[in-house]
Amino acid sequence: MPIKTAKNRINIGQTIAGNPIDIATYTLAAGKGKRVYIQSGMHGGEITYWVQHKLFLFLKDNLKAGEVTFVPCANPAAWEQRAYFYTFGKFDLYDGKDPNTHFPGKPDGSLHQRIAHALSGITKGCDLGLDLHTARDSLPYVIFTQEKYLPLVKEVGLKYNYLDDGEPSGSFDALMDPLGIDNLCIECGSHDEYDAVKTEQVFAGILRLLARLGMIDKKAAVPAKGDCWYFRDHKKILTREAGYVRYDVALGAPFKKGDTLFTLHPSSDLGAEMPEIAKEDGVMYKRSPTHIYRIGDETLHYIPKDKLKRL
Ligand SMILES: [Zn+2]
Known part of the structure; x- marks a missing residue:
């Protein structure tokens, strides 16, 4: 089955200068199978683009079944908040709110609520949702909301993983969990960082998830090394x-x-x-x-x- 590639743009509105604010999506499709949604850049300054780029190139040739949708810059507005070389994308400088608190979003709400609403639309019908972030200075780890995701967390294979099963706060999981869709947030390392080892760790972890879903050859997924822990x-x-x-x-x-x-x-x-x-x-x-x-x-x-x- 040949792999089909599609690039789309979903328009949210315009910037003050009158230019379009678009969310770009890339979809790879290889026939029947599971559908996985992967978003990056919900917060400006958190570069997980490296992981998406590596995955996209790999899956372009190696996806065996199903469909993967990549959203490399989920929140374009958050990336425009810049002072000198610092990208302030964790909070909207207009209302002070974290843009990752608006899921499932509102079609007629604030800019960031509209963005969350558009993203919610793109996730429709997926079997697994991955939300990639970075956390201050850190090594990669998974944040997950329910113990039922423990087998997935183990599959990703990162060392220390955070079970955050407190009240939902409107982050991506608050969209996925009520719909019964498996989802993980992966903190891929530090803010504004390029680290090839961390990128490779997260890349390999996502490949194991895709192999588990029967979307790539099991041989392409290298088993995780080392201990795996979680904490609340x-x-x-x-x-x-x-x-x-x-x-x-x-x-x-x-x-x-x-x-x-x-x-x-x-x-x-x-x-x-x-x-x-x-x-x-x-x-x-x-x-x-x-x-x-x-x-x-x-x-x-x-x-x-x-x-x-x-x-
Ligand atoms: Zn974040």
């Missing part, structure tokens, strides 16, 4: 003073009670250093993408060792 409970540490932080533990590397997690240089005292000592064993899975902190800002997020469950 995690902790974050806020700065005790304003200043500059250097991290002493590495992302994904277990630390022990008594280790120095980071050292704060309080800006009010040139000679001072304030080490932040771990109160328990754990592992840092995410940290803020800056060294510059106000008092009370979030620094690192960690998982206490006793909250990790093996998959």
Whole structure:
């Protein structure tokens, strides 16, 4: 069965300058089978385009059954919020809201509600929805909303994965879960980053999902290596003073009670250093993408060792 490629544009409206705001979609189709939807760029500045590009090139020649729809820039408006080299796409600068809180969206609502509505339309009839993001400074991990997705999370095979089964907040899962469609959010690494190893990890994980759905040859999916864990409970540490932080533990590397997690240089005292000592064993899975902190800002997020469950 030859693989068909289609590129489409869905118009949301116009920019102030009168130019179209379009969401581009790319679809690869290889006959009967499952349908997978993959979106990137819901938040401006979170580059997961690398994964989409690699997947698209691979599947263009290797999709055996079904259909994959790629949306490499799900929220074009969020990518236009820029100051100097910094893309501020996590919150809409018009209403202060996170654009990933509007699903399933509104056809006659705000710009971001309309975007969510258009995306909801593209997902119609899919069997699996993947929402690719990046998380501050981090290694790739999956966020999922229900324990029934654990087999899928294990298939992706990333090391530490977050079960966020709290109240739905209007993010992509709030569209998929009520429709009974399997879905995962994959945090593919750090903001505004190119990292070939992380890209490859996520790419390989998605291939395993596609093999599981019978859409590619099983031989193309390399088995995941290493341990796979998930957690529900995690902790974050806020700065005790304003200043500059250097991290002493590495992302994904277990630390022990008594280790120095980071050292704060309080800006009010040139000679001072304030080490932040771990109160328990754990592992840092995410940290803020800056060294510059106000008092009370979030620094690192960690998982206490006793909250990790093996998959
Ligand atoms: Zn995001």
